[in-house]
Amino acid sequence: MMGRIARWWRSIGEAARREIRGAVFWLVAFVLAGIAVGYLMRIAALLTAMTAAGQGATPFHPSNARDGLIVIDSHNGGNVIMHRVEIMWALEAGHRIEIRxxxxxxxxxxxxxxxxxxxxQIVISPRATFxxxxxxxxxxxxxxxxxxEYVMRHYPQSVLRAARVPGPDQIGLRMHLVHGRDLSAAIQRGE
Known part of the structure; x- marks a missing residue:
């Protein structure tokens, strides 16, 4: 079968091959874009519904602020995109966040x-564990x-070093822990 396809590919002209490559590129791009849009639409719908109900998808949602302060005592995580969005909303709304x-x-x-x-604006307790x-x-x-890979690009290198995180292609599901007392100074220095 592959031999037949290869012969056919060689038999058509270069212009036709360019057209086919372009069509395949755009087909793949549209499929991937459709998947991404569908995923983002589900997240947007969930965030909209939760916001309308007066609650957030994460503890960082601005509706969880009391007197301008959001306190995280213990949180196990969840959807990365939802966390990123709600953290940004809280910070843009001027709330302070304490990780205790x-x-x-x-x-x-x-x-x-x-x-x-x-x-x-974000305070990390020395007892905090990430x-x-x-x-x-x-x-x-x-x-x-x-x-x-997306997530690892957003962490400061000092955080990844302190947690002894291997590269994004090597990290597994085992949790790499880092403590607030080990992070504050490095982040303050700009590392």
């Missing part, structure tokens, strides 16, 4: 906001490498 204890998985995405940490691991596909439970 466990902040695992998607919760640890708060560490990407170095400027807010330096300015004191857990970082590979992103997991919610439907299959398997490691999602593209999402893991």
């Amino acid at each position: 204890d466990r902040c695992m998985s998607a919760c640890a995405m708060i560490l990407e906001h170095r400027e807010a940490i330096r300015s004191g 857990g970082i691991h590979a992103a997991r596909n919610a439907e299959t439970g398997l490691i999602d490498r593209p999402m893991t």
Whole structure:
């Protein structure tokens, strides 16, 4: 079968091959875009419904602020995109966020906001513990490498070093822990 396809491919002209390559490129691009849009639409619908109901998808949602303060005592994480969106909403609304204890998985995405940490808008207790691991596909439970690469790009290098996180292609589902007392100084120095 492959031989037949190869012969056919050689028999058509270069212009036709270019057209086919272009069509395949756009077909793949539209399929991937459709998947991404569908995923984002599901997240947007969930966030809209939860906001309308007066609650957030994560503890970082601005509706959880009391006197302008959001306190995280213990949180195991969840959807990375929802966490990133609600953390940004809380910060843009001017709320302060205190991480006092466990902040695992998607919760640890708060560490990407170095400027807010330096300015004191995000306060990390010395007893706080952050857990970082590979992103997991919610439907299959398997490691999602593209999402893991996305997540790893957003952590400061000082955080990844302190947690002894291997590269995004090597990290697994085992939690890599780092403590607030080990992070604050490095983040304040701009690392």
